[in-house]
Amino acid sequence: MEFEENLLQAVDIARQAPSSHNCQPWKLVHIEDRRMRAQLLPAHAWPEHEQLLLLGIDRQRTLRALPSLTLEMQLSCGMFLGLLSAAFDALGFHCNWHWLDMLDTQAPAAMPFLQSLEQRYGCRGLVLLALRPQHVPDATAFAGLQDSVRQRRTHRAPFAEGSCSDMVLAQLLERNWPEQLTGDQLHIRVERSPAFIARAAGLVRQFAAxxxxxxxxxxxxxxxxxxxxxxxxxxxxxxxxxxxxxxxxxxxxxxxxxxxxxxxxxxxxRVPHNMAAQLAALVEDSAQLLLCSLPSDDVASTVMVQAGARLMEVWLNAQRLGLALHPLSVMLQHDRARGELQRLAGGDRRIVFFARLGAIRQRHGECLRRPLAAIIETHGETV
Ligand SMILES: Cc1cc2nc3c(=O)[nH]c(=O)nc-3n(C[C@H](O)[C@H](O)[C@H](O)COP(=O)(O)O)c2cc1C
Structure with a gap:
């Protein structure tokens, strides 16, 4: 199979990733130009038969109205990267991730070439993904991934009653994706205490407007x-x-x-306050809340993208366990709301994702997604 076919199959899976407002802020550039590849990565990092993809945030699709949306764009692209990498793995490829915010110290000579790509394709680069065919494609794993990805949806309705057992929660947090992709910084906490949930619902009532x-x-x-x-x-x-x-x-x-x-x-x-009260009631009726945090406020884009990939893994685990998530980003988009939530969580860690978690009663919601051709660009050989 030609690489282009594999690429289309992998992106078809990755584009099902969740994103803020479903804005799908990702752009993928397939760098076919060998000279450009040589400039971007040192020769030992890209044997002749490797393929190189640049994942970036599409500038035209970036949400900008609030400062915290920068983090959400990185998180969303991390989710896309997680699915893309899992799909390539099932298709038999070995993946290697070269994080771009480390490139300016590790390979400063590459920066002008990266910047020219960013300018040409209207994106802010996050990571270079080097791919090498390594093992026999696993059709069963690919079909399983495809199925989970299609079934996964954000669930904004009430959840079924009852909280998850310890065993289910352990399965939810299971790690199968490589740490080079998901990082080790994101701390995920599932809160089941009714007192905590009631107080969090109170904060949603206070701030969601x-x-x-x-x-x-x-x-x-x-x-x-x-x-x-x-x-x-x-x-x-x-x-x-x-x-x-x-x-x-x-x-x-x-x-x-x-x-x-x-x-x-x-x-x-006070119409917004009534809507906030409805959201708070949903939170109050949830058996679990998911709080994901990073060690500090000073968050590098690589850490955020890796956090997105890890979250994607957990979101897929949830889907396979019959669970779903409903993010509540309003609580993170305003400093006071986030500060209160972090205080309630009892730590000084930066919460970067906050969601209701529960069992799906009834599946619904369609999946609007951009076509593959709108996501993938090819940077061909230059003469
Ligand atoms: C970083 C991030 C923040 C999100 N915040 C919210 C939110 O505050 N409220 C909400 O209803 N959905 C939120 N979502 C879910 C998106 O709206 C959803 O992923 C998108 O509409 C695509 O739908 P799907 O997840 O069902 O495929 C968020 C998703 C991401 C990745």
Missing amino acids: LDFSSYRAWKETYRYLHFDPRKPAEDGFYLHSLMGPMSPLRTRIMQCVLAPEVMQVLRIV
Whole structure:
């Protein structure tokens, strides 16, 4: 099989990764140009038969309305990288990851070449993925991965009752992906204590209205909402996948109510606070919360991308165990809310991902994704 076919198969899996607002901020450049490869990595790191991919954050798809979204973009790309690497592994490739924020100290001569690629393809580079055919493809592993990835969805509805056993939680946190990919910095805690969950729900009630209070941030979010299910879309989400099925009339009303300008007015009558209370009620009814943290506030992009890959592994484990996640990023996007949550968690670690975790009652939600051709670029041989 030609490498291009493998690449399409792997990206078809990776593009199912979750991302903030389903903005899918990833860009992948296949570097076919041998001279460019030689400039980017020292010769010993890329034997002739290796393939080289640059994963970056697509500048045109980056969410920017709040500073914390930079971390979410890196986390989302890490999730994409996790799935991409798992897919290539099942296709028989050995993967090697060269992290770009280390490149300027380890190989400064490569920087101008990297920058020219970034400029040409409109992305901010995160990692170079070197791939070498190594073992026989594992069709069963690939089909299993494909199946889990298609089934996994963000679950915003109430979960089934009952909390997970210790054994299930141990399986949830099982590590099978290499540490070179997932790093060792992300600490994942599953909180089952009813007292903790009630206090976290209280914080959500207090702070979740912030989602609507920044006009700029809400305007950016609103762009990703689709109200007409008959109109095809490639990113964002349909309203009914966020709020459940609703009549065309109610959809129309919600379209008006949620419009950023209208929302500014509705703040006066506390509509955002009512929505925050609904989210808090969901949190209160959850049997588990997932808190993922890093040792400090000073987070390098590599650490964040590795954290994303590790989270992807856990999210897939959850899917295979009949569990699902519902991230609650509003609590991390505003310093005061995050500070209170970190205080509740009893530590000075930086929380980078916070979600409800529970058993799926009923699977729903479609998967809007961009086509493969919009994700992959090829940097061919230059004459
Ligand atoms: C870093 C990150 C933050 C997210 N934050 C939220 C959130 O605050 N609320 C929410 O409902 N979904 C959140 N999501 C889930 C995305 O909206 C979801 O992944 C995307 O819409 C694609 O849908 P899927 O996960 O069902 O494939 C987040 C996902 C990621 C990766």
